[in-house]
Amino acid sequence: MSSLSIRNIRKVYTNGVEVLKGIDIEVKDGQFLILVGGSGSGKSTLLNMIAGLESVTSGEIRIGDWVVNDLPPKDRDIAMVFQSYALYPSMTVRENIAFGLGVKKVPQREQEEIVARVAETLQITHLLDRRPAQLSGGQRQRVAMGRAISRKPSLFLFDEPLSNLDAKLRVEMRAEIKLMHQRLHSTIVYVTHDQIEAMTMGDLIAVMKDGVVQQFGTPQDIYDNPANLFVAGFIGSPSMNFIPCNLAIDADNAVFVLVENAGRTMRLKLPFDAGRLRQYAGREIILGIRPEQITDRSTAHGDGGQELSCLVDLVEPTGPDTLLTTKLNGTPVTCRTHPREAVQPGQTMTVSFNLSKAALFDPLNGERIV
Numbered sequence: 001m002s003s004l005s006i007r008n009i010r011k012v013y014t015n016g017v018e019v020l021k022g023i024d025i026e027v028k029d030g031q032f033l034i035l036v037g038g039s040g041s042g043k044s045t046l047l048n049m050i051a052g053l054e055s056v057t058s059g060e061i062r063i064g065d066w067v068v069n070d071l072p073p074k075d076r077d078i079a080m081v082f083q084s085y086a087l088y089p090s091m092t093v094r095e096n097i098a099f100g101l102g103v104k105k106v107p108q109r110e111q112e113e114i115v116a117r118v119a120e121t122l123q124i125t126h127l128l129d130r131r132p133a134q135l136s137g138g139q140r141q142r143v144a145m146g147r148a149i150s151r152k153p154s155l156f157l158f159d160e161p162l163s164n165l166d167a168k169l170r171v172e173m174r175a176e177i178k179l180m181h182q183r184l185h186s187t188i189v190y191v192t193h194d195q196i197e198a199m200t201m202g203d204l205i206a207v208m209k210d211g212v213v214q215q216f217g218t219p220q221d222i223y224d225n226p227a228n229l230f231v232a233g234f235i236g237s238p239s240m241n242f243i244p245c246n247l248a249i250d251a252d253n254a255v256f257v258l259v260e261n262a263g264r265t266m267r268l269k270l271p272f273d274a275g276r277l278r279q280y281a282g283r284e285i286i287l288g289i290r291p292e293q294i295t296d297r298s299t300a301h302g303d304g305g306q307e308l309s310c311l312v313d314l315v316e317p318t319g320p321d322t323l324l325t326t327k328l329n330g331t332p333v334t335c336r337t338h339p340r341e342a343v344q345p346g347q348t349m350t351v352s353f354n355l356s357k358a359a360l361f362d363p364l365n366g367e368r369i370v
Contacts, residue, residue, distance in 0.1 A: 002064030002077075002154035002187055003029045004050070009059035011045055011211075019045050021211040023059070027204065030185045032178075034202035034219075036192055036234075041208040044159060047191045051157055052076050063155055079148035080157040083164055085140045087132040087147075093119075094128040097146045104151070118146045121183065122176070138169045145180065158190040162197065170194075174201055195235050199223065207231050224357060229366035232288050232359065238323065241294070241333045243287040244363065249274045257287055259328045262311040262348070269306060271355055272370050280360075285369065288359040291323065291334040294351050296341035305352035310335075312349055315342055324349065 004027040011020040020042045027033045035043040048054040050061060052073035061068050068076050079100075087096050094115055101111045119125040122142045132140055141161055148156055158177070162170045178201050181188055192198060198205050199219045207214045207222065207230075215227040219235075226232035232240045245257035248267075253274035256267045268287075297307070313332070314325035322342040324335045335351050343349045360369040 003027060003062075004033070004155060004187060004189065005060070005062040006046070006050070007060045007062070009046065009049065009061065010057045011042075011049065011054065012057045019211050020049075020057075023211075023213055025206055025213065025216060027187060027189070030187055032181050032188045032190065032201060032203045034190050034192060034198040034205045035208060036195060036198040036205055037208035038193060038234075040210070042211040043191045043193075043206075043208050046208075047157055047159055047189060050155070050189060051078055051080055077154040078157055079151050079153040079155075080159065081141075081144050081148050081161050083160045083162075085132070085144045087140060087143060089132050092129050092131055093124065093135070093143050093146075096132070096143055097150050100147060100151045114150050115146075118150050121149070121180070122146050136169075137165050138173055141165070141173055142176065145177070149180070149184065154187070156186050156188045158188065160191055160193070162192075162194075170197075177201065196237055199235065205235075207234060226288075226359065226368065228368055229286065229288075229361050232361070232368075236290060238291050238334045238336075240288045240290050240359075241331075242361070243289070243328050243331050243333060244284055245287050245329060247277060247280045247283060247285050247360075249278060249281045257285075259308070260330075261308065261326060261328055264309075266308050268308075268353060268355065270358065270360075272360070276370055277360070280369065284363060286361040286363050288361055289353070289355065290357070291336040293354045293357060294333065294335040295354075296335075296337040297350060297352055298341055299336075299338050300352035300354065305354040307350050307352050309348050309350050312343055312345055312347055315345055317342070324351075326351075 006023055006025040009020055009023040012018045023046060035046060037043045045054055049056055056069045063076060097115050097118055098111045101114060119128055124142050127139060162173050165173060174197060202219060205219055205222055206216045209230055215222055215231045222235055248256045255270040255272050255274050255277055259266055259268055310326040312324050312326055316323040322337050322339045324337055324342060325332050362369055
């Protein structure tokens with residue numbers, strides 16, 4: 001396996017459209033990188049440039065010790081898994097997996113050993129004599145992965161491989177790919193628009209928007225410490241609540257925001273240093289708080305939260321917990337509560353705010369204040 005280094009990569013098409021605007025990413029040998037973002041963020045273009053399917057306008061892509069900017073795809077020692085599977089319909093599973101080995105002129109006996117080992121790893125031994133048309137979507141994706149694994153490449157590239165699968169199968173295949181990574185200690189770059197995939201699978205996440213990496217780090221760090229409004233809203237399901245508030249600092253240097261619900265105005269004390277926020281006193285800021293930080297008294301477990309009585313507008317049971325929607329300062333706010341504590345729409349409920357992981361954002365530029 002190999003490390004991957006992406007240094008100041010830019011992509012500008014002949015019509016002058018700049019798709020990538022100086023990307024810097026470092027991935028160590030054996031790490032699992034997720035490129036996540038919405039449509040048009042540039043994540044697939046970046047993956048294609050790593051693969052050699054798109055040219056580099058400027059910057060450097062290094063796989064291991066080699067700069068690969070000008071190398072054709074066949075010389076980059078990569079394996080790519082597509083969302084369309086890209087299997088040969090006339091070949092059996094065995095022949096599909098062995099195809100790349102035959103191109104590399106691997107001896108027949110060794111091909112058979114590799115195919116058997118890969119099939120056992122992916123639990124598709126019983127499918128080796130079937131053709132793609134006889135397989136389910138999940139089985140086809142396993143075969144596509146098997147074909148990639150059989151080559152023992154320096155780098156695996158996955159281009160939204162699960163987007164064609166139903167929800168249950170996506171969950172199963174997420175686990176399969178993660179287990180494969182743990183067994184092989186492979187270096188993987190994985191493109192997705194699904195933030196759940198990003199959070200559950202990767203060692204590292206690069207959150208992209210408009211050709212720029214908005215934040216790069218571990219899944220938990222990005223979840224806990226989003227750099228701006230876009231990252232905070234994109235990572236997490238349900239997404240972070242954003243409440244427009246006026247910031248106040250009293251004579252004791254305590255920091256507060258005012259929130260209004262059902263005609264009543266209440267204060268929330270924020271655990272932030274007044275010295276850092278004094279320039280924002282009297283101004284509108286955006287309070288960011290995740291649904292699990294607004295919960296019922298029983299779930300709060302004495303975390304020192306501040307309690308408010310809120311009118312509930314919407315109730316959404318999910319099984320293990322129930323999502324309640326209320327309004328603070330005219331903005332819908334999602335709370336995550338225990339099912340037995342949930343009330344009905346139109347009723348009031350006391351909820352506890354744990355503000356220890358809250359964030360404040362500047363509404364003018366979307367950047368995090370604290």
